[in-house]
Amino acid sequence: MSRISVRGFAVASATAVTTVGAVVGVAAGDTGQQQPSNDFEAASAGDATLLADIPSGQQARVQTATLTQQADAQADAADIAARKSAEESARKSAAEAATAKKEAAVKQAAAEAKAKKEAAEKLAKEREEAKKQAASRSATRDASSFPVQGSYSTAQVQAMARQIVPADQFQCFSNIVNHESSWNYRATNAGSGAYGLVQALPGSKMASAGADWQTNPATQIKWGLNYMDGRYGSPCGAWSFWQANSWY
Structure with missing residues (x-):
């Protein structure tokens, strides 16, 4: 023992x-x-x-x-101790994930709200511009309202154009006419047969705007404006195309 x-x-x-x-x-x-x-x-x-x-x-x-x-x-x-540490780590990770998810949701909502606001502002701007253009066109004179003369000076033809073509499109329209005919409503291209202020090809196309298409600058201006609006959206659209291609 x-x-x-x-x-x-x-x-x-x-x-x-x-x-x-x-x-x-x-x-x-x-x-x-x-x-x-x-x-x-x-x-x-x-x-x-x-x-x-x-x-x-x-x-x-x-x-x-x-x-x-x-x-x-x-x-x-x-x-x-290990379980407590693991539980605490899991809680911390879950909290961080929830915070990140919330922040992402807030950012996404803000981005979507911004995009909607910008889209609405753009639409409102486009509508306002359309109203201005419509008002400008409605304020212009019709070709038939001009008195018929035997001949017209360049100044008279340009004055007609200013009253027919919307103000915000006149310069583009003028640029094209300057290049095509130098404001000569009787200008003729001997090679192609193009005629008038806007050199319609053939010139007879302008008959859709009036039977006096050969002698009335107002008729030619009306047809030229309709052509530019229909094919290019506006005289400025036609002028952009002309600058790139030297024709329209």
């Missing part, structure tokens, strides 16, 4: 202490109800305690049981 110091082992856990108490009881030959010994109380208080003589065969089991309890307790504590 030998004695063993169990400082630290006895206080590892209640289970370990109970086990030690049971072994002590057996070693002392006590087969009745076991009562806490002074050694147990001292161990609970953290004092250095020497248990009663324990058979050497029991000592290893006592130590192993106590160490196992300590290892299990440490492993449980580590598992709990």
